[in-house]
Amino acid sequence: SDVTEAILKTYESVYFDYEEAYQLIKRHFKLSNLKGLGLEGKENKLAVRAAGSLLAFLKETQRDMLPNIFKITRIQEKQNLHLDYVTQRNLELIHSLWEKGKDTTVYKIFNHTHTPMGARLLKKIILKPLIDIEQIQSRLRIVEKFKDDVFLRSDLRDALSEVGDLERFVNKINYISRSNARDLINIKNSLEIIPKLRTLLQEANIPEISRFLDNINDFAHIRNLVHISIKDDPSPNLKEGNIIKDGHDEELDRLRDILNNGKNFILDYEEEQRKKWNLNSGLKVGHNNILGYYIQITKKTLQNLRIPDEYVERQTLKNSKRFTTTELKNIEQKVVTAEEKIFDLEYDLFCEIREKVIEETGNIIKTAQNLAMVDVLACFAEISEKYNYCRPIINEDTKILIEEGRHPVVEQIHITDKFIPNDCYLDNNEEQIRIITGPNMSGKSTYLRQVALICLIAQMGCFVPAKSAKIGIIDQIFTRIGASDDLARKLSTFMIEMTETAKILNYATPKSLVIIDELGRGTSTSDGQSIAMATLEKLHELKTKTLFSTHYHQLTEIKLPRVKNYHLDIIENEDGSINFVRKLHEGSTDKSYGIHVAKLAGIPDDVIIRAFQILEKIEKKDLFKNAVKENGNQAFPTKYHNMIINEKEKRIDKLNQEINAKKNELDKFEENLSNYNKKLRELSSDIERLKKKKGQMSTTLSKKPANKSRSKKKLVQTSFFRPLVKKENVIGENFKEIVELINNKDIQNITPVEAMKYLISLKEKLEELSINQKRLVK
Numbered sequence: 110s111d112v113t114e115a116i117l118k119t120y121e122s123v124y125f126d127y128e129e130a131y132q133l134i135k136r137h138f139k140l141s142n143l144k145g146l147g148l149e150g151k152e153n154k155l156a157v158r159a160a161g162s163l164l165a166f167l168k169e170t171q172r173d174m175l176p177n178i179f180k181i182t183r184i185q186e187k188q189n190l191h192l193d194y195v196t197q198r199n200l201e202l203i204h205s206l207w208e209k210g211k212d213t214t215v216y217k218i219f220n221h222t223h224t225p226m227g228a229r230l231l232k233k234i235i236l237k238p239l240i241d242i243e244q245i246q247s248r249l250r251i252v253e254k255f256k257d258d259v260f261l262r263s264d265l266r267d268a269l270s271e272v273g274d275l276e277r278f279v280n281k282i283n284y285i286s287r288s289n290a291r292d293l294i295n296i297k298n299s300l301e302i303i304p305k306l307r308t309l310l311q312e313a314n315i316p317e318i319s320r321f322l323d324n325i326n327d328f329a330h331i332r333n334l335v336h337i338s339i340k341d342d343p344s345p346n347l348k349e350g351n352i353i354k355d356g357h358d359e360e361l362d363r364l365r366d367i368l369n370n371g372k373n374f375i376l377d378y379e380e381e382q383r384k385k386w387n388l389n390s391g392l393k394v395g396h397n398n399i400l401g402y403y404i405q406i407t408k409k410t411l412q413n414l415r416i417p418d419e420y421v422e423r424q425t426l427k428n429s430k431r432f433t434t435t436e437l438k439n440i441e442q443k444v445v446t447a448e449e450k451i452f453d454l455e456y457d458l459f460c461e462i463r464e465k466v467i468e469e470t471g472n473i474i475k476t477a478q479n480l481a482m483v484d485v486l487a488c489f490a491e492i493s494e495k496y497n498y499c500r501p502i503i504n505e506d507t508k509i510l511i512e513e514g515r516h517p518v519v520e521q522i523h524i525t526d527k528f529i530p531n532d533c534y535l536d537n538n539e540e541q542i543r544i545i546t547g548p549n550m551s552g553k554s555t556y557l558r559q560v561a562l563i564c565l566i567a568q569m570g571c572f573v574p575a576k577s578a579k580i581g582i583i584d585q586i587f588t589r590i591g592a593s594d595d596l597a598r599k600l601s602t603f604m605i606e607m608t609e610t611a612k613i614l615n616y617a618t619p620k621s622l623v624i625i626d627e628l629g630r631g632t633s634t635s636d637g638q639s640i641a642m643a644t645l646e647k648l649h650e651l652k653t654k655t656l657f658s659t660h661y662h663q664l665t666e667i668k669l670p671r672v673k674n675y676h677l678d679i680i681e682n683e684d685g686s687i688n689f690v691r692k693l694h695e696g697s698t699d700k701s702y703g704i705h706v707a708k709l710a711g712i713p714d715d716v717i718i719r720a721f722q723i724l725e726k727i728e729k730k731d732l733f734k735n736a737v738k739e740n741g742n743q744a745f746p747t748k749y750h751n752m753i754i755n756e757k758e759k760r761i762d763k764l765n766q767e768i769n770a771k772k773n774e775l776d777k778f779e780e781n782l783s784n785y786n787k788k789l790r791e792l793s794s795d796i797e798r799l800k801k802k803k804g805q806m807s808t809t810l811s812k813k814p815a816n817k818s819r820s821k822k823k824l825v826q827t828s829f830f831r832p833l834v835k836k837e838n839v840i841g842e843n844f845k846e847i848v849e850l851i852n853n854k855d856i857q858n859i860t861p862v863e864a865m866k867y868l869i870s871l872k873e874k875l876e877e878l879s880i881n882q883k884r885l886v887k
Contacts, residue, residue, distance in 0.1 A: 120166060127154050130161020134181070137164060146181050156183055180471075190238040190568050191585040195609050199588040199624075200558055200565070201518065202235050206591075215562065218518050219571075221491050223266050225274035226477050227484030234485060238568035240582050245503050247317045248486060248570025253500055254315050255490030256572070261313055262490050268306050269484050273299045275477040279470050282463055290343035290352045290459055293466060296473070297335035300328045306480065324479045326472050331465070338462050350448075352455045361454050364447045371444035375402065378440060386414060394437070400424065402441045403431040489571040496521070498572035501563075506581035507537040507619065509564060509654060513576035516559035517566065520574065529691040530576070533560045535654040537619055540673050542649060544665055545658040546698045547677035552691040553658040554590060556677065557624045560656060561586050564622055583622050583654075587613040590626040603631030607640075614647050623648060623655040630660070638663065645672070665697035792864040796851070799871065803848050847874050 123129055134143060134157065143149050148157050160181050167178070197203065205213045216235055222228045239245050255262045278295045282288040307325055310318050337357060344351040353361060367374070379394040382404065386392065391410030396402050400423055406414070407429045416432075424431040466473075492498065496517070513530035520528035529552070534540055545553050563573045567580045589609045606628070613623055628644060629637025638661045648655045649669050657664075665674045674697040680688040704720045850871060 120162060124162040124165040125158050127158055130158045130165075133161045133164055137178070138181075147183055148181065153183070188239070188241060190240050190565065190583055192236060192238075192565075193587070193612070195612075196561075196586050196588045197236060199590040200561055200586075202565075203232060213518055213522060215518060215566075218521050219488065219492060221488045221495075222484045223270040223488075224272050224481060224484045226276050226481035227269070227488065229276075230478075230481040231485050231488065234569050235565075238565050239570065240568065240584060242503055242505065242582060245568055245570050248489075249500055249503075249572075251315055251317050251486050252489045252493060252571060254313065255487050256493050258313070259494075261309065262487055262494075265306070265309055265483065265487050266491065268302055268309065269480065269487070271298075271302045272306075272480060275299045275480070276474060279466075279473045279477070283467055283470060288463065289345050289347055290339050291345060293335050293339050293459075293463065294341065294343065296466065297332050297339070300332045300473075303327060303476070303480075306483070310483070318483075321479045321483055325476050328469065328473070328476075331469055334462060334465060338458070347456050347459060348452055350452045350455050353458050358454070358458055361451065361458065364451045364454065367443045368447040368451060371447070374440050374444065378437060379404075395431075400431065400433070402437050403433050404437065405429050405431050486570075489569075493572035496574060498574050499577055501567040501573045501575075501578040501580050503567060503580055503582065506579070507654075508579065508581050509533060509535040509560070509583075509622070510577075510579040511560065511563055511573075511575050512578070514559055514563050514578070515574040516555050517562055517574045519555055519559075531556055531559075531691075531693040533656075535622075535656075537652050537654060537671075539671060541652060541671035542645065542655040542657060542669075542673070544645075544667075544672065544674050544697070545656060545676065545693075546660070546662055546665060546674065547658075548679055548689075548698075549703055551677040551679060551689050553677055554626050556693060557590070557626055557656045557658055561588065561622060561624050581620075583620060584618060585616070585621040586624070587617060587621060588624040588626075589613060589628060590624065601631070606631045610640075610644060614644065614651075617648070617651055617653040619652045619654075621653050623653050623657075625655065625657045627659055628657070637661070642667065645669075660703070662697065789864060792868055795868060795871075799847075799851055803851055807848065847871070847878065850874065 124133075131143065134146075134148070135141070138146070140146070143153075143157065147153070148160070164178070192200075192202070198206065200215070201213060202215045207213065216232060219235070220228055220231055222231055239248075255265070273295050275296065278292050278299065282292045282296070303325060304327060307322060307327065310322055310325075338353060340352060340354050355362060355365070375394050375396075379392070382394075383389070383392055388410065391407045393405055394402060395405050403423055404420070409428075411430065419434050419436075420432040421434070422430055423433050511533040514533055515528050515530045533543075533556075535543065545556065547553050559574075563575055563578060564580055564583050565586060566573045567578060568583065589606065610625075610628060613625075617623055625644070629639075629641040631637070632640075641659060641661055642664060645655075645657060645664065645667060646669070648657075649672060652671075673695070675693050675695055676698040678690040678692050678694050680690060704717060704724065707720070708714075708717050
């Protein structure tokens with residue numbers, strides 16, 4: 110999908126904590142550790158944090174226990190050919206570059222799958238081709254067998270077309286609030302096809318298919334359970350009955366019998382009462398909304414009867430009386446409550462059946478995944494036969510050799526025009542870079558894309574659109590094709606072009622394949638030509654296999670080993686018109702025929718004539734062509750080269766200055782820290798001294814006699830002198846405040862600033878105590 114359209118949502122950082130994520134994963138999967146999931150160890154910390162935070166987010170948003178998430182698979186990028194978003198877009202793998210061009214993608218052409226699981230898996234396989242040769246060869250051998258055996262392929266695909274979306278069916282029943290009985294029927298119908306598929310695969314006698322057979326289970330007990338219990342067309346509402354088949358549960362059958370035959374029970378009871386009293390008339394069983402069911406006996410009949418105790422009179426009418434009995438009440442209760450009990454019992458039975466199916470969720474999903482792979486491989490065989498694809502040879506070589514390669518999408522879209530195939534040979538040691546020139550609309554972009562797609566399709570494990578192909582394993586495919594500005598991200602066309610080129614130059618390896626189409630067209634001609642030439646030289650240095658199309662024909666003069674020129678031919682007619690041949694030939698061309706294409710597009714003739722006149726003058730003064738001829742095979746120091754070096758040196762000097770400034774700041778901090786530590790030690794010694802003084806004062810106070818008459822009010826004669834007793838109390842209270850202040854202070858956890866404030870407060874208390882002592886002496 111388009112990452113530029115992704116919705117980003119912030120999430121609390123606590124869920125990204127390793128321990129929090131680790132514990133959440135353990136709780137969800139009910140594990141003691143994550144070894145079984147392959148997520149133990151320091152190298153997996155980021156994976157644990159990512160999985161844990163995602164699991165937390167799902168639990169919060171889904172408001173459920175997430176029963177269908179029972180496994181975590183670690184994505185191993187090293188096992189797949191890397192395709193970044195730009196490459197996926199440029200090669201039109203899943204989405205077209207044109208908004209309404211959904212049919213112009215590789216996925217659309219290849220999607221001949223017969224199951225929804227297969228269609229989803231096909232997308233994954235297209236976006237994640239393999240790099241392991243053995244895995245690729247295993248797929249190719251199966252595809253070849255399916256391709257050669259038409260009857261096997263046809264029978265397999267017919268059977269697969271009857272399998273529903275087994276993955277989603279089984280995931281859905283794990284959610285109580287979203288599932289119903291029809292999901293069980295869907296699962297049963299899909300599972301019933303499996304025995305036939307297993308038989309077909311066993312009879313195919315393909316060694317590589319055995320690993321699929323081992324993981325495709327029969328599920329006979331599940332199929333039989335659903336078959337004998339769930340109706341073929343059950344109600345979608347679980348609380349309205351009509352789910353469970355007759356004969357599955359005795360109690361349910363009895364309740365249904367009561368509900369369906371309630372009137373018969375009443376009539377039988379009425380007949381039973383008449384026989385009991387030997388009556389032919391005068392007694393009947395009736396019903397109304399007030400009394401419910403009742404026995405009505407006429408007064409004339411009552412004259413000859415002795416009413417038993419079990420008859421309870423409920424109502425007296427003019428000519429009759431109405432009674433009820435315990436048995437009649439029981440019958441009434443059964444009839445009235447039967448429907449409600451049926452609904453509850455059917456729901457309980459459905460839940461029991463569903464739980465038994467849920468127990469097999471893991472095995473059913475594993476079976477669905479293997480069926481999806483069989484579906485995709487059968488699909489590969491179908492399109493290989495239908496579109497005349499060949500089996501590629503995959504090896505560890507550094508070469509790409511394609512004979513009569515075709516673009517898989519273009520050849521199917523333009524079926525009225527014969528697609529012109531072209532060859533390709535790339536080799537890190539001999540022909541590493543191909544510079545492709547030719548006029549507009551000659552097929553340069555199609556050729557570049559088809560080479561990349563053939564390599565990608567080969568590593569998917571499918572036959573390729575070519576006469577023959579030998580592909581050395583590729584680890585990454587990079588593309589720089591076309592561009593448009595991105596106003597949302599404030600990026601110009603040229604900025605996007607350069608960003609994509611920078612990624613190629615920074616990450617490409619000798620095993621990569623690089624596709625560059627018309628680099629440098631988003632800026633001035635001179636800048637674009639310079640960047641294109643410098644990029645070519647860098648790719649040559651990296652020994653990366655490259656297809657480089659350009660309209661800068663001067664680049665074809667570059668003198669580097671392992672670089673060869675090719676062009677797509679045209680036929681120029683006597684009247685000035687052109688015909689596109691679309692055949693690749695060795696050598697370069699010095700014309701783009703852009704003005705000819707402009708004429709085909711309907712540009713007025715006077716503009717076309719003027720354009721030819723201007724072109725003639727420009728081509729006479731082509732300075733860049735001479736520069737390429739003279740310097741194309743070596744690096745050359747220039748004032749611009751020196752300018753970049755000077756710029757780097759200035760930046761280094763600036764960084765050194767910043768480092769020195771930070772060192773000076775660090776020295777000052779260390780000096781201040783030393784001073785604070787010194788003050789802290791002084792404060793600690795002062796506190797220890799005060800503690801000793803406190804002990805001495807406490808001893809002095811303890812020796813003084815207690816004031817026993819403190820509770821009684823003393824009457825003293827007024828005097829001009831202050832009483833000594835009062836002074837002693839004030840001094841004692843000050844001592845207690847100081848002692849309390851010292852005891853409440855944690856000296857071990859005190860900052861220098863707090864210590865300073867504390868000493869000032871202590872000093873004030875001591876000064877106050879000293880003043881009181883002086884007054885006492887006076």
